[in-house]
Amino acid sequence: MKKNLLSFGFLFLNLFCPGFSQTYLISNVNILSMENEQVLNNHSIFVVDGKIQKIAPMTEPFASNLNHVIEGNGSYVYPGLAEFHSHIPVAQNGDTQLQEEAMWMYLANGVLRVRGMIGHASHLPLKVKIDAGELDGPRLLLSGPSFSGSSVSSPEQAEQMVRDEQAAGYDHLKLHPGLEMDEFLAISKTAKELGIPFGGHVSLDVGLEASLRGGYKSIEHMDGYIEAMIPDYSRVLDSKIAGPFTMLLVNEADLSKLPALVDLTLETKAWIAPTFTLFDRYFGSKPAEEYRNIPEMKYMSAEQVQSWINAKTPYEQSGVLTKEHVKPYLEFRNMLFMTLHKAGVPVLMTSDSPQVFNVPGFSIHHEIELMSKAGMSNFEILKSGSVNPARYFDQEDEWGLIIAGASADFVLVENNPLEDLNTLKKSYMVVMKGEIYDRSELKKQLDKIEGNHKR
Template sequence: MRQLLLIILLLPFTSPAQSFLVKNVNIVTLSAENPILSNQSILVENGKIQSIGSNLEVEADSIIEGAGKYVLPGLAEMHSHIPNAENGDFSFLEDVMWLYLANGVTTIRGMIGHPSHLELKERIKSGQMMGPRIFAAGPSLNGNSVESPQHGRQLVHEQAEAGYDHLKIHPGLSMEKFIAIAETAKEKNIMIGGHVPLDVGLENVILNGFHSVEHLDGYLEAMLPHEDYKNSEKAGPFSMNFSQDADLSKLPELVKLTRENNVAVAPTMTLFEHFFGYLPASELKERAEIKYLPKDQIVKWAEQKQRLEDDGILAEEKVKPFLSLRDQILMELYEADVLILLSSDSPQVFNVPGFATHREIKSMKNAGMKAVDILKSGSKNVAQYFNQDTFGEIVVGKDADFLIVRDNPLEKLETLEELEGLFVGGNYIDRERIQSELDRIEEKNK
């Protein structure tokens, strides 16, 4: 029998207007001085953390007996490709949101936008749909979508006025177009980040207002002694074929530039291990979490990766040095206290929403990051990135946005993969509800 006893109303999900008392839990503070607050209770009312204490004696509509389990802030997926709602049909989007929630992801940053994402954001915010809080980037700004510098300025105005939270830069922009976009983003006070266009380069995006560099893009190119990376056939994906040409003596200065300009990094390590790694598509498509996505999507991903395999692009001798270099770049940024953002890029080639977040956590750990800093990358760092003080920690006054797990995640990160329950948007979701949604989604995709 589960030790976690629940007393909740039998509603599809519980209302933020309810009050909850979570008793006898250990709070993961993410603080170096006092990382665990033992034997605590948390009072949640109206979607906020109202009180925390070791001897809280208060009335509440629902009591959740924690029985010595651990509570930590909800996680983030800071590079999500939110699917689009076609013809007003949000059913697939609802499934994707549940996949995030089932894995403890309570915040997502959509990084390739569509008008339906703004509606999704409002549906979740208003309680019409369950899902993580959303920060939505607008449609891609790239060499094809931006016709001229003036057009780039116009697109920034349109996206800011539409209500997007972020701009997403993709490859192909000229320096002139990029500068026009970056200047207008600053005027409109909208965040900007993404890929590093080859004709712009890492230094220029950092010095001209980028808030985040995605995929560790641009660092390898900035360390190369030649510009052959501009020839995609020679360079391979993300200049993979030139990883052994990198002049690593340039890396410290690039890291310093990143840190001094307060630019964050969303590394998406697991995307590269899956899409551009040497593990074959035949193996990846058999992973357990694949059953939660439509079969036609998996077939498309397998075909994408198989083409790279057939062309010899993903040979192990090519890929291993590239992945090793990415680990090294990440660790130098991390050790210099650059803001790292938990990001897997999902749904994307064999990256299943939510499940990919846990694979990203493992990749960050394997690269050398400490558990406490990995957890911060999906919580405190995210709040800092968006300059928000309403989430990211379990503190009185902040949103009730936290996870309940069996073991201490500072010692066992794998415990995050088996949630006992979570709060999101002031709603409490128990383990049984999580499993029922996963079962529903699995059955739908058989």
Template sequence: MSLPRPHHRLLPATLAVLLLLPLGVRAQGADTPPGVFAFVNVSVLPMEGATEVLENQTVLVRDDRIVAVGSVASVAVPEGATVIDGEGRYLMPGLAEMHAHVPPVAQGRPQEGVLEDIMFLYVANGITTIRGMLGSPYQIDLRDELLAHEMLGPAFYAAAPSINGNSAPSPEAAEAMMRAAAEVGYDLMKIHPGVSRETWDRMVVVAGEVGLTFAGHVPADVGLVHALETGISTVDHMDGYLEAAAGGTPASVDELVAGLNERRMRRLARLTRERGAYVVPTQYLWANLYGARDADTALRLPEMNYVSPQQRQGWRNQAAGTPRLEPATREAFLQARDRMLRILAEEDVLLLMGTDSPQLFNVPGFALHRELDAMSAAGLDNRTILVSGTRNVGRYVGEVLGQDGSFGTVAAGQRADLVLLEANPLEDLGHLTERAGVMVRGRWLDREFLEAGLRAIAAKYPSVS
């Protein structure tokens, strides 16, 4: 069955806002289409160069691009520009969710409203770029609709339905999938476990021929070192690192942790850097998967107000069905993951921010801020963490996906994906949630608009507290 296309896609943005809200709630705040904007007297976090914060700046935006960044005295505000007061505020690049699962469906699209809400949750959390890692045919159209502002949401880079042990039981099957993915126009190929080494090697050759990169899990038969040496572009969940660093195939989590060795961990990190692969850690998800937070506590977190009771119940069931480790074993394992992440950062491996939402207890958008806390708790400094969600993302899209990667920093010529904050996030990552507004490819969404949209989503579901 193929679902009809939503009819409101071409309506003006303000009308679309009214449709988002339940009856009786008046539209609030502003959703201003791309045009000319001036952020005046703002502190800028360029996320590149030696200076962390540029004070008293004016940032000019025209359509979807930043056109000027300079001191208030040096940059004139054009007549007719929408002026946004930047005094006491901080302007930084929008963040990225580099491991999103946008709901896959075999044919057609998810039920109307589902995608709109998910995309809104990303934007309302300051996320202006996502990489979809669970491919589905409708996502090709979705990507274009998002770029054209027909649906409000982040820029979307779409992985193809994954090559894994079931979908690609032979080299021929993997070859066919890789060729089809390039033909259809996906941005990359997702890898899941179960792929044999022979199948992998064929996939690598064909990927080179069709010009498509591959990323995701490291199949056990392939192993991390071979995956890196053959050009995997992102290793998600730090998949394969601890196994490789423990040497051989440990029989238990305890054995895995006991077998870790600093020299091997550093060697793997250096190999990753040399090969130019990126790592998407997903520490928060792993803590959840290993039962670091019980379901009752997790399901009372404030972000649970933005997901359906079915989703909450699904997570409760998943948590109940997950085998539990001894608390001491779990702690040692999660600490080993943190240690590996620190070593990757120390060896200058390129990190990318990502959560795997909506996997266990990961509410789209909100989960990213949980992940930032987890990266911080692992010992990463705030700048490294912010770079993983901004500058590194533009670099990945430019250098690895071979597309326009001019975003992720605040500079003339960059895509106008911006977050305006009330306080400096380099001092405290918690300031990332004190948003005065978000700009998505030149479209300005102020705080009232974002908060009204969040209230409208929460109003659909029973409150958790």
């Protein structure tokens, strides 16, 4: 596949013979390996056949006949970001345009790994083509079609659905609301038997405690915690009283119950996926119409943007999304997040894109801003998008770190992300499995997507 390998930004590339993407040296860079908070200053990265073969100080000479050299000129290299709660577009009648556009938007924003969380059969060939190098895109880890009150009809059918998804090649199971306890237990038992991880929303008839003890690996949106702290659970069950995600009852939460919930989360080794930007935008007090023309919306179709506006407007019209309701709810979520995080519950970087006003790739930077505002350190934020996603799937030595032997998946930026998170918004170079995407190529692809959706 042809890549644009001309000079870009402050980087200089020497091209002397074919096969550049197979073997090359990136010199004079500062490396955040993510093994710890140390920055390896003035180092080089030697890439061979899509793998990092060696990392060494600039003072250590490489072979004198090495012709393929990228001069990093003091840039910072980190392992890239994750979108670990994505709703990957569906290919309609074989049309993969929206899927391919989403993949480019992720790459252009330094997102090198994506966990699909609402599966479709068209996602499997997309993953195969990316893995084979036939399409450009981040590393995909896919959940199958979701288990919910509308897709599950009995414990027996739920068990078969687990078996079918595992056999089809999905990496994960996604649970949505509406499951009965016996259905959930059938899913849990079968998934454990087959060794496929699962997680998602917490069904009201199941509850957080049973979900955690039943084997949820990830609690999406930090769902279930507020509900588990409401003394009168019957109020939770009434959607008119509770509101979306129980936001209208947040002031009734009994915080004395939180320590036990944190301990249970640690005991069961569950992960949390906060999706801050979803709640900030979908359930925030900013009017839906104000999102119509924000910069990244130019990469989405007018119909998609309108559908997002239509999704939020009823909540506005019903009076749910007033500042009086939204402010304490979002503050509570920040407190809950930091309590879980400080206790040692591992965090996954998630923004739920493309979902209401969250454009693929771009929304990750909104998520990062909100994680930072909640109180998370820059290093821990980067960890949630690199080391943690790999560890979640027991692939820590394969990607998510910049170490010898790992896949050559990393991003070059101008400044040190440990000091300046905004630098993550401007990737000068993206490397995915050794393939190089320079800034001009990424811009070219974004311009093409914008042109596809001219208003």
